[in-house]
Amino acid sequence: MLASICTGRNGLRTALLGLALTASGTARSYPGNCLLQVNGRTYLESVCNIDGNPAEGSFSIGTGEHTRSKFFAYVNIEPDGTAQGYWNGASAESHADEELGRLVRQGECWVNDQARVCASGRRR
Numbered sequence: 001m002l003a004s005i006c007t008g009r010n011g012l013r014t015a016l017l018g019l020a021l022t023a024s025g026t027a028r029s030y031p032g033n034c035l036l037q038v039n040g041r042t043y044l045e046s047v048c049n050i051d052g053n054p055a056e057g058s059f060s061i062g063t064g065e066h067t068r069s070k071f072f073a074y075v076n077i078e079p080d081g082t083a084q085g086y087w088n089g090a091s092a093e094s095h096a097d098e099e100l101g102r103l104v105r106q107g108e109c110w111v112n113d114q115a116r117v118c119a120s121g122r123r124r
Contacts, residue, residue, distance in 0.1 A: 030121065031047050031048070033120045034046060034119055035116060036073050038114060044070075046069075054075070073086065074087070083104075085101065
C-alpha cells in the first residue's frame with residue numbers, strides 16, 4: 001500500500017514519513033476522530049484510521065493497511081515544531097502528493113489559511 005500512496009512529486013517525503021512511522025513502532029492504525037478541511041470544504045469528518053501519534057509526532061489520517069478513507073492526509077512534523085501537510089486531493093487520488101503547505105499546531109489540529117487536519121482518539 002505504501003507504494004500506491006507515495007508516487008508523485010512529494011512521494012519521497014510521504015514514503016519517508018511512512019518508514020519513520022513504521023520504524024518508530026507507531027505505524028499501527030487505531031480509530032479516532034478525524035477532520036480534513038481544505039479551502040473551506042470538509043473532505044473528511046468522521047471516525048477513521050489514524051497512523052502514528054498526533055500528540056507526539058508525525059501522523060496520517062484516513063490511511064490504513066486494510067481500510068482507507070476516500071480522502072486522507074499526512075502531517076510531517078519538522079524539527080522547528082511546524083509541520084508540512086499533504087493530501088490526496090479533491091479528486092481522491094490514490095497518493096498524497098498535493099501539498100497543504102506549512103501547518104502549525106492548534107490543539108488537536110494542524111492548520112494554516114488553506115487547511116485543517118485534526119486527529120483525536122485513544123491509542124490502543
